[in-house]
Amino acid sequence: MNDELQNRLKELSYLRSISSLLNWDSSTQMPKNGGKNRANAAAYLSGLLRQKSTDERFISLIKDLDQKKDKTDIENAVVYRVKLNYEFLERIPEDFYIEFRKNVSMAELAWEDARDKNDYSIFLPYLKKIISDNKQIAEYVGYKTSPYDVFLDRYEKGLTTTTLDPIFEKLKKECGDITKKLSANGSVNKPELPKVRYDKSIQKEMSLDLLSTIGFSMDSGTLSEIIHPMASSLSSSDVRLSVNYNESDFTEIYLSVLHEGGHGLYEQNIEPSLYGTTLSSGTSMSIHEACSRMYENNLGRSDIFLNFYYPKIVKLFPQMQSLSFDDFYKVINKSEPSLVRIHADEVTYHMHIIIRYELERALLNDNLSVEELPHLWNEKYEKYLGVKPTNYVDGVLQDVHWSNSLIGYFPSYSLGSIYASQFFHAFKKENADWKENIEKGNIIPLTSWMKEKVFKHGSIYTALDILNRVTGEGINVDHYTSYLKEKYSK
């Protein structure tokens, strides 16, 4: 790779890192009135990034590199990703794209305001434009079967509704069966968390302890407060986690910090020399979710790890003494249909995803208007989960994603659960002492294994490449469904 190309890739890395800072800051630090000027600055930056990732000289340097024989893995990945990106972007007119991004950068503030006031109409015009712009983008880019395929493909290269439908069918059936079995048991033995106040500052202490336990470095990261939890990476040495403390239920932060911590570990452990190559971030949303879900679910909800961590919890929250370990385990693994995705359990979770998947497809296929969306949202929740939101905050306004135009992103969460179980299965197979380590709270071997197998490679390999390299097979939903069936047969 010649110096000129290397410098241009560095430029792109700097601009992306700065964009991440702007996004993180908008969500966590910026005062209310700062939004308008910020939207303009962010739109300008995104235009600059677009211009620099698509300008003629840059593309010609990439094409030259493409011609080179015996390319390294890094060179191959750079060519592949840049081509993917410019072949997508070059179909979209620049003016249209700048206006689109400008709306998107204001939409999150509108979404926050709408949530504060429980008023969908505040967010409606922004979402309407996001949907119509995305329809337009699908037309610009082109598709075979469904406009939705354009967006699935953005987050998971090669994925289409045709591939995804049978996977979601299997999940629907298996998870539905478990739910039926559990509800047949009725209200028998459903322990609850003591109804007391769990101090925010102690929850923060626990969060920092959990992050340290899994190996997240606070010298290369931060933890702050926000409405919707998230992880933002400015570089592998500056990874920012944001979480939300609920003082009436500390188990939310227990799971949430492991989840965001999993995202954070991925970003922190990417080979530092990849910074400046445009490959220094997670390879796909689904692999990212596999990391976060493994730490949240396969580790955090397991009896083995909980056995180790329960005494620490009782020490932090003495009010927990009244709950036995067995009952605490049941609380953490309670499965019950609910309204809010991010607090959903592993069994009912995928129904939340399938609802969004169906709604997004309907919006893009013109079978649903943005005005009718809250109504159909509520209807589907009642039909699939037997619960119905009584306000927008716990309903259609609950996720930040649509305000960021992340259409086609939700399926990655379910794929993440599937991949997580595939990775964890491989980890156990390759590490005979896995159980003793986790029993002792020694999570570093898991994190080191994940670093070697997944984290450090950044975006050098695609999601399916990584899955194959680590597990020796493609997408296999059985590891996940067996894991669930085993847990809930107890």
Next chain:
Amino acid sequence: MNDELQNRLKELSYLRSISSLLNWDSSTQMPKNGGKNRANAAAYLSGLLRQKSTDERFISLIKDLDQKKDKTDIENAVVYRVKLNYEFLERIPEDFYIEFRKNVSMAELAWEDARDKNDYSIFLPYLKKIISDNKQIAEYVGYKTSPYDVFLDRYEKGLTTTTLDPIFEKLKKECGDITKKLSANGSVNKPELPKVRYDKSIQKEMSLDLLSTIGFSMDSGTLSEIIHPMASSLSSSDVRLSVNYNESDFTEIYLSVLHEGGHGLYEQNIEPSLYGTTLSSGTSMSIHEACSRMYENNLGRSDIFLNFYYPKIVKLFPQMQSLSFDDFYKVINKSEPSLVRIHADEVTYHMHIIIRYELERALLNDNLSVEELPHLWNEKYEKYLGVKPTNYVDGVLQDVHWSNSLIGYFPSYSLGSIYASQFFHAFKKENADWKENIEKGNIIPLTSWMKEKVFKHGSIYTALDILNRVTGEGINVDHYTSYLKEKYSK
């Protein structure tokens, strides 16, 4: 002004706003290890800003505008400032400048580290390069008498050591006389703050109340914690104050928040339509300091305002009940030679500035090496103030300025005190009810007057223009010295 130029000025505004965010974030939010990649990104951004403020097309658009007859005040100011900037920058080779900025952006972290460890040698190599680079810059730019004039001129257009020397002589004499008179009184009646802990969270509550009292909007601003207090403006609707809480002395934050709040009011009240013209920030460091010092000293240390605010303080800190109002007034206005500039009183403060002024000149004139600097620092403190630092943190490492390459900046603080008294004198003359209002804690008329006279104009007029427009005269040190003499004759 044509569209092309307007768009280019907007670009510059966005890039400056983003640079401010990076700086603010580096000082308040960024994790320790994030510094290296941040330094690269910041250096890239600063190179981009430099390139865009000096590129041929931009300069030719400015030259075209310069030819236009009947320019508006805004057009005149844009031409004046752009020319000032490119005439400075075009003399400095680009590669040199990028390297210079890269070192500067790492220097602040080194300075923080050096403070943490009380180890000057950590900061030494960075400061050494900053000084030698600045000497080089002075040679590139050119000067008549002293290389130091190049830097004075950067912060206060037209100011030279020749103008400044007699002003500093007068200050030295008058302040010296007051100090002599006070020390002749010996230790008679020097009340002290009760030696108890002043809770940080209550100090924060007081800070927010003070900011609200002077009219600083928390919808367009934030307040966070930092080593060295500062105010950063991303735009008039996003102004970020950072302060430091000392739990053994709440009067530090009382004065510091009024000081940073004064800076913040200036930035928040700049006419919003100036955003995007490059004129939407304070016109000079000295006028900025006039604003901050007016709220800190002329208002915050006055018996009139303290009479109003003292009961609030007693309510927040009941431990203060043991101190009478008269004694509290003496505590706030205590004058005593000390080591740390930012905590110095109004009388001894200027000696701190004069020491830095003399050291900076010696460094640039090759009369002093960076290695010897701490020694001479200590010597001068002993000679001029009769106190000697026993560590670097309270000595040569106390200010952030040199780590940001702000050579020539310190004199602005003293000019700020002088201008503040000139402004406050004019305010009293034009507002017959000024006293009743301040007695009632109604500070909004002062802030509104300052908005009309100073704040809203941003950078449309130069410092001396503003001073003349508001006070009808040029630099006049007498208002300040009379104000001090009157206060300390009591």
